[in-house]
Amino acid sequence: KAGVTQTPRYLIKTRGQQVTLSCSPISGHRSVSWYQQTPGQGLQFLFEYFSETQRNKGNFPGRFSGRQFSNSRSEMNVSTLELGDSALYLCASSLIGAAGLNYGYTFGSGTRLTVV
Amino acid sequence: AQRVTQPEKLLSVFKGAPVELKCNYSYSGSPELFWYVQYSRQRLQLLLRHISRESIKGFTADLNKGETSFHLKKPFAQEEDSAMYYCAPQGAGANSKLTFGKGITLSVRP
Secondary structure (H helix, E strand, O other): OOOOEEEOOEEEEOOOOOEEEEEEOOOOOOEEEEEEEEOOOEEEEEEEEEOOEEEEEOOOOOOEEEEEOOOOOEEEEEOOOOHHHOEEEEEEEEEEOHHHOEEEEEEOOOEEEEEO | OOEEEOOOOEEEEEOOOOEEEOOEEEOOOOOEEEEEEEOOOOOOEEEEEHHHOOOEOOEEEEEEOOOOEEEEEEOOOOHHHOEEEEEEEEOOHHHOOEOOOOOEEEEEEO
16 A cells, blocks of 8 residues: 655755645545654654644644645645754654554655755 | 653664663653664654564564663664664553654664
8 A cells, every 4th residue: 555655855945935745644544743853853743633633733833834634635834934944844644543542653755845 | 741761872783682772751641652763765664562562573672661661672683673763652642642762773783
């Protein structure tokens, strides 16, 4: 079956611009999470969506937002880009079983965002 | 606050040596526990989860609730085990975010 697909793979933006990243989860997975990965900070949680609702949010400014559609596809948006937003953005999807049991996340390859 | 500590950044061993990658966590409730691995030039992937009580690629992980530790072990390391390893507890429901440790690089020398 197809894995988690993220588009685009690479992106170069200038400061002040905004950007939208896309994630298609594995079919049947209703939970989608986003992470920012940098060499200095490692993997930092951005937000999680489940059935179109944001269920958890990390400690990022309001410039970072996301949404999930009825087909579980998700997008994240970063407005007013700053140099420090340069990072690899990872999307992960998960199958949530009975009683909320999480079977583990499957990650995409990520979108490499460079802000210049 | 939820916290995951992987005290070492790098572990270098020779092929055939035992490996123990340490993880300590501070988490409210009873989180589910996972180890994730990232091989060079590959995407981050699930290695194993505590609830499955499984052994993947010869790795096992022991949960010690008293010490809140979830160490990853392998009796005989192989060169292909060289990778970055992340410990990650996860809550359930409204507390379901997956929190990653800083990760540890395992280098297995021939």
